[in-house]
Amino acid sequence: MKHLFTVIWLVLIVTASAAADDVTVEMTLSKDTIGLNDEVLLTVIVSGPQQDLPNPTLPNLSMFNVYSQGTSTNISIVNGRVEASLRYQYLLEPQRKGVFNIRPASIIIGHDRYESNELVLTVLDRGSAASPSVEDEAVSDQGDNKDIFLVAEVNKKNAYINEQVTLSIKFYHAVRLYSQPEYSAPQTTDFWADLIEPQKSYYETVKGRRYKVIEINSALFPTRSGELTIGKASVEVQVPASARQRRDPFGSSIFDMLGRGELKTISSKPITIQVKPLPTENKPGDFSGTVGNFTISAIPDKRTVEVNQPVTVTYKISGTGNIKTVAEPDIEEMDDFRIYRSSSSEKISKVNDIIGGTKIFEEVFIPRRAGNLTIPAVSLNFFDPAKKQYQRVTTKPIVLTVTEAADADYADLDYMPGTPGRVIDPKARDILYIKTDPGQLEKKRSLILFSPLYLILNSLPVLLLAAVVINRKRREKLASDIGYARSRSAKKMAKKRLGAAQKLVGANKPAEFYAEIRQALFSYVADKRNISPYGLTGDRLLEIMQEAGTPGEVLDRVRDILRRADFAQYAPAQVLSDEIADSLQQAEEVLIMLEGVRFA
Numbered sequence: 001m002k003h004l005f006t007v008i009w010l011v012l013i014v015t016a017s018a019a020a021d022d023v024t025v026e027m028t029l030s031k032d033t034i035g036l037n038d039e040v041l042l043t044v045i046v047s048g049p050q051q052d053l054p055n056p057t058l059p060n061l062s063m064f065n066v067y068s069q070g071t072s073t074n075i076s077i078v079n080g081r082v083e084a085s086l087r088y089q090y091l092l093e094p095q096r097k098g099v100f101n102i103r104p105a106s107i108i109i110g111h112d113r114y115e116s117n118e119l120v121l122t123v124l125d126r127g128s129a130a131s132p133s134v135e136d137e138a139v140s141d142q143g144d145n146k147d148i149f150l151v152a153e154v155n156k157k158n159a160y161i162n163e164q165v166t167l168s169i170k171f172y173h174a175v176r177l178y179s180q181p182e183y184s185a186p187q188t189t190d191f192w193a194d195l196i197e198p199q200k201s202y203y204e205t206v207k208g209r210r211y212k213v214i215e216i217n218s219a220l221f222p223t224r225s226g227e228l229t230i231g232k233a234s235v236e237v238q239v240p241a242s243a244r245q246r247r248d249p250f251g252s253s254i255f256d257m258l259g260r261g262e263l264k265t266i267s268s269k270p271i272t273i274q275v276k277p278l279p280t281e282n283k284p285g286d287f288s289g290t291v292g293n294f295t296i297s298a299i300p301d302k303r304t305v306e307v308n309q310p311v312t313v314t315y316k317i318s319g320t321g322n323i324k325t326v327a328e329p330d331i332e333e334m335d336d337f338r339i340y341r342s343s344s345s346e347k348i349s350k351v352n353d354i355i356g357g358t359k360i361f362e363e364v365f366i367p368r369r370a371g372n373l374t375i376p377a378v379s380l381n382f383f384d385p386a387k388k389q390y391q392r393v394t395t396k397p398i399v400l401t402v403t404e405a406a407d408a409d410y411a412d413l414d415y416m417p418g419t420p421g422r423v424i425d426p427k428a429r430d431i432l433y434i435k436t437d438p439g440q441l442e443k444k445r446s447l448i449l450f451s452p453l454y455l456i457l458n459s460l461p462v463l464l465l466a467a468v469v470i471n472r473k474r475r476e477k478l479a480s481d482i483g484y485a486r487s488r489s490a491k492k493m494a495k496k497r498l499g500a501a502q503k504l505v506g507a508n509k510p511a512e513f514y515a516e517i518r519q520a521l522f523s524y525v526a527d528k529r530n531i532s533p534y535g536l537t538g539d540r541l542l543e544i545m546q547e548a549g550t551p552g553e554v555l556d557r558v559r560d561i562l563r564r565a566d567f568a569q570y571a572p573a574q575v576l577s578d579e580i581a582d583s584l585q586q587a588e589e590v591l592i593m594l595e596g597v598r599f600a
Contacts, residue, residue, distance in 0.1 A: 023048035025056060025116040027105050028352070030202050030215070033122045037210070039203040040092050040121065041069065044105045047085040056088060056116075059103035065093040072198065083347070087198070094123040138172065138206045145209045148173040150235055152186065152268035154220075155353075160276050162291035162322055163385040165220045166196070166353050169233045169268065172204070172211040178238035178261040181214070186268070187231030190515060191220040192322060196350050219355040221291075221322045223533070224515065225277040234267040278383050282390055286330060289532035290382040292321015292356070296329070298378060298395035306405045311365045312342060313398065317380060320356035323348055325532045328361050329378040336373045338366040367402040374399050487599075490527035494520045494591050498584065505580055513580055514565035517587050521558060524591060528599035538562040548599045557590050 023046070030041035044056045058066075069089035076083045094100075099122050104115040137149045148171070155166040167188075171181060196217040204213050222228055240261045278291070294317055301312045315329050323346055331339060342362035349357045367373055375398040384391050497520035504513040519533075525544055526533035541562075542555060564583055 023053070023107070023109060023112075023114050025105060025107055025114050026351070027102070027116040027119055029102075029119055029121060030200050032120065033124065034094065035124050035205060036094055036097050038094075038205060040094075041200050041202045042090045042092050042102075042119075043200070044088045044090075044116065045085060046088075046107055047083070048109075049082055050084060053084055053086055054107050054109065056105045056107050058090070058105055061092065061102070063095055063098075063100055065095065067091040067093075069201075089200070091202070092121075094121075097123045097125055099123075134170070134172075134206055138209070138211075145174070145207055146172075147175045148235075148237070148239060148264065148266060150233060150266045150268045152230070152233055152271055154230070154271055154273065157272070158274050158276070159222060160291060160383065160385045161223070161225055161278055162192075162221050162289065162325065164292075164321070164355055165191075165222065165273060167218045167220050167230060167271075169216045169218075171214040171235050172206065173214075173237075173239070174209055174211045175240050178240070181235045181237040183216070184234045184236075185218075186233040186270075188220055189512060190223055190228045191230070192223060192325075194219045194221075194322075194348075194355060196353050196355065217353055219350075219353075221325075222273070222275040223519065225275045228273050228275050230271040230273065232267045232270055234265060236263065236265045238262070239264055279388075284381045284390060284392065286379075287381045287383075287390065288327040289536065290321070290326050290380070291385060292319055292323075292382055293384050293386065293391075294319030294321065294326070294380060294382055294393065296378070296380045296393050296395055298375075298398060300375075300398050300400070303399070304401045304403070305367060306403050307367055307370055308405065309366070311367070311400060313363050313365060313375060315361040315363065315378060315395070316358060317360075318356075318358040320354050321382070322355065323357040323359050326359050326380075327532050328530065329380060331363060331378060332376075334376075336368055337375070338368065340364040340366070365400075367400065370402050370404045372399060373402050486527040486530055490524050491591065491595065493527065494524040497523065498587060498591070501584060501587070505584060506577070510568040510580060514568040514583070517561060517583060518565050520587060521561070521590070524594065525599065538566075544599070545594075545597070548597050550594070550597050554590055554593045554597075557586050561586055561590070 026045045026047075028043045028045075030043075034040050044058070046053050046056055067090065069091050071089075072087045074085045074087070099120065102119040102121060104118055106113055106115045108114075133153060134151050137151050138146055140146050151170045151172070153168045153170070155168075159165050167186075169183075169186075171183075196219050199214055199216045201212060201214050204211055220230070238261045278289075297316045299314045299316070301314075305311050317323075317326055317329075328341075328344065333339065340363070342364050344359070344361045346359045347357050348355065365375055377394045377397045379392055379394045381390060381392050383389070497516050501513050501516035501520070504516065507513075522533045522536050522541060525541055526536065529544060538559075542559060545555060545558065561583055564579065
């Protein structure tokens, strides 16, 4: 019994240690420079593969007044793996000016200590300077400071296709709010959008007036080149009545006295971004449209294996960029192996407002023969917008020692036919004598086991079980095989795009209409081929369709639609409504025809 308890104790320790291997602690500040009368939001994020993560221990913050702003929890399950993330927020008020090093926060799990990064905060005599756009928005037409206003800013106005553009929406208010602000996000039709983090709040001094700021940051990835527009964001909120209304006896002062105030709607200004296409110079022939900065590795689960036994290789792609659009590594067929795709998963991370993460693909290699066999290196091409050039990263080749399969536990026996003088053993049970007297013969009654009603009633549970199993297998395949899932949903997503285009038919927005049409065609073909739609050109789209055996009539129609889309982008005022309706009908007919084309 004593040994049993010892074994259980060791298993618990090993399990706890394994669960804590992926624990991380991260600490961020909403701003790195503030004024003596300002405040800053300190966020500590604790993540790990378990739900009962401990609270962090904060460093020495005696130079600040510290106020807790609450805790939020996020739990996700990917491929059966639990991932928990706890976010702790604290409001810091500086007591004096200076440059302060904020030491790491920490947690303790078992006998292990995990620490975060260090931070540096600069506190000035005066308040931190607001940007010119914020100062302009803070002043009304009469020259007074506004009670509330909304500002939209981006970190860059020139970007490449699929390069991250960080959009910040900031709601400033210097008065009491009588209702919860109702936020309407801007239109980002030509962008792939992802929320970077939950909203954060802090104080900022603008034009000598102290405002509370609620900030929402999003990562936008442009899906096409050209001049793209981020629409207006808006906030609707109840605020105290203005000074003019308070003086007006017939105004809304009675509602202000009752705590209702007046309803105001404020909007930000649209933002225009110039998006450049990816350069054609030195562009790899197998480039799939990945933009960012990534690394790739390949790790086998074993290096010694028998013939016809599987080896699982995990391909791990990590870095910064739109990890969702990273395509599966291209693995060519090999004579020495049978190759099967096992599963794939992705984990998105957000550090300092930069989207990144890890994407994992698992491939199963089954060796066909014995010997020292090599799984070749796999490459990943991507465009690095920081260096403005294409990069290639490659895994190391994997050498496997493949041995012959072990001998089976049986021996072949020689067959000796017709040995003279051999007598059949009277105890033998496999030979029956011929019955010479049949006895009383009568018709046998049919058993209920074979009656139709019995068979129908008893086959129903079996059929239901088979249907459940088939449906479950289908769901598992959709969850594990991204290419299969994309191919199955390609038509549905394309119809959704065409539905959005149909709403723009009478809106006199030909550029936006043709953008939806282009996206429907590009996404449909990309989903069918399990490739990224980003970086595809019209010529490359036609090449892929031609390689798949698309009829010439369909190619001509697609070519005509793309030509109209290009014309609408540069001369939208000359596009007639009849042409728009005809283009929509042609796109719908093309998608119907493409259902008969085998892209895989």
